[in-house]
Amino acid sequence: xxxxxxxxxxxxxxxxxxxxxxxxxxxxxxxxxxxxxxxxxxxxxxxxxxxxxxxxxxxxxxxxxxxxxxxxxxxxxxxxxxxxxxxxxxxxxxxxxxxxxxxxxxxxxxxxxxxxxxxxxxxxxxxxxxxxxxxxxxxxxxxxxxxxxxxxxxxxxxxxxxxxxxxxxxxxxxxxxxxxxxxxxxx
Amino acid sequence: xxxxxxxxxxxxxxxxxxxxxxxxxxxxxxxxxxxxxxxxxxxxxxxxxxxxxxxxxxxxxxxxxxxxxxxxxxxxxxxxxxxxxxxxxxxxxxxxxxxxxxxxxxxxxxxxxxxxxxxxxxxxxxxxxxxxxxxxxxxxxxxxxxxxxxxxxxxxxxxxxxxxxxxxxxxxxxxxxxxxxxxxxx
Numbered sequence: 001x002x003x004x005x006x007x008x009x010x011x012x013x014x015x016x017x018x019x020x021x022x023x024x025x026x027x028x029x030x031x032x033x034x035x036x037x038x039x040x041x042x043x044x045x046x047x048x049x050x051x052x053x054x055x056x057x058x059x060x061x062x063x064x065x066x067x068x069x070x071x072x073x074x075x076x077x078x079x080x081x082x083x084x085x086x087x088x089x090x091x092x093x094x095x096x097x098x099x100x101x102x103x104x105x106x107x108x109x110x111x112x113x114x115x116x117x118x119x120x121x122x123x124x125x126x127x128x129x130x131x132x133x134x135x136x137x138x139x140x141x142x143x144x145x146x147x148x149x150x151x152x153x154x155x156x157x158x159x160x161x162x163x164x165x166x167x168x169x170x171x172x173x174x175x176x177x178x179x180x181x182x183x184x185x186x187x
Numbered sequence: 188x189x190x191x192x193x194x195x196x197x198x199x200x201x202x203x204x205x206x207x208x209x210x211x212x213x214x215x216x217x218x219x220x221x222x223x224x225x226x227x228x229x230x231x232x233x234x235x236x237x238x239x240x241x242x243x244x245x246x247x248x249x250x251x252x253x254x255x256x257x258x259x260x261x262x263x264x265x266x267x268x269x270x271x272x273x274x275x276x277x278x279x280x281x282x283x284x285x286x287x288x289x290x291x292x293x294x295x296x297x298x299x300x301x302x303x304x305x306x307x308x309x310x311x312x313x314x315x316x317x318x319x320x321x322x323x324x325x326x327x328x329x330x331x332x333x334x335x336x337x338x339x340x341x342x343x344x345x346x347x348x349x350x351x352x353x354x355x356x357x358x359x360x361x362x363x364x365x366x367x368x369x370x371x372x373x
Contacts, residue, residue: 001232001235003235003236005190024300024304024305025300025304027296027297027300027301027304027305028294028295028296028297029294029295029296029297030293030294030295034293034294037293038293041288044284045281045284045285045288047188047273047274047277047281047285048240048252048284048285048288048289050188051188051240051252051271051273051285051289052237052240052289055236055237067236067237070293070294086236088232088236091232095230095232097305097308098229098230098233098308098313099230099232099233099236101305101308101310101313101315102226102230102233102313102314103233103237104292104294104296104315105226105313105314105315106290106292106314106315107215107219107220107222107223107255107314108213108214108215108219108255108290109213109214109215109354109355109357109358110212110213110214110290110354111212111213111214114209114210114212115212118209118210118212119209119212119283119287121280121283122283122284122287124287127287127288127291128291128292128293128346128347128350129287129291129347152343152344152345152346153295153343153344153345153346153349154341154342154343154344155341155342155343155344155349155352155363156339156340156341157339157340157341157342157363157364157367158337158338158339158340158364159337159338159340159364160336160337160338161338163368163373164337164338164340165338166373167340167367167368167371167373168338168340170371170373171340171342171371175340175342176342176343176344176348178371179342179352179367179370180348180351180352182367182370182371182372183351183352183355183356183370184355
């Protein structure tokens, strides 16, 4: 792989819609709210964008985005003319696929105690980070995220009987609150 | 902003050694670290284009974004690490923003697309929660026959709650079903 770092005009970039043979379209979705929040974040912290440019591969006289498809929409929202990019040359389709997935993969998790104690000047809500508090999971207060930015996600758990009944019984009527409380304790 | 290969002995994780900058607020399990190490070995190209973000501190460097990656590269035996060096005069508030934002993520996985088009890849090993994907996460044989005698329990979550739940479940067990059993003490 050979890489080039440079700013490219937005008009030269294309989202990954499956136009590269053998590479499926970008498997991510986002809402208008995601675009708006990211657009603001990019403006607020331009150094991070320079450090984490949009990752593209050449395709004809255009460039297809492997990493940063949402950022592309956010830049359009900001009416940016050109954006920081890394052009990766000579990648196999298999490597491209690994990069598409891994660039959005995420290992590790937030240490919520540290976040709430020492990083409290950050606007977490604007970044889509919710710091869970025990009282939020008591069941009395399930609306832990009023004004959620995007549509809900359904977690589907599949069990054979009799485990399905056991899990249902334990989760009770307020499945969400019980699950959240259990996970907060289960560290 | 500079991109440079740095001797790994000169790099330190963010332990809170820079006055005013709290230590890295992320944690991970040994299992996750092993997966990241293997992932970097499989796709070293990604580590080259998404390297740790560091700032100079005395004669060395402190990792602002990519602390887990730094440990993974070190444990993989790297002698030098490609790093992005932030300008030395960046205000502390900006450093804090970078540390947090480099680990936050907008948007969500398209689970249908993952299941239908990306199923050849070991998604869980790539740090992708495979929770809503029965075809991919179903235990057992590879005869991709949908298992339809299982009972489905649905829990509706906001995206933020989902991320929290996904994070926690992933640390507990290889599949969400097992993780929930564990969490509920069954």
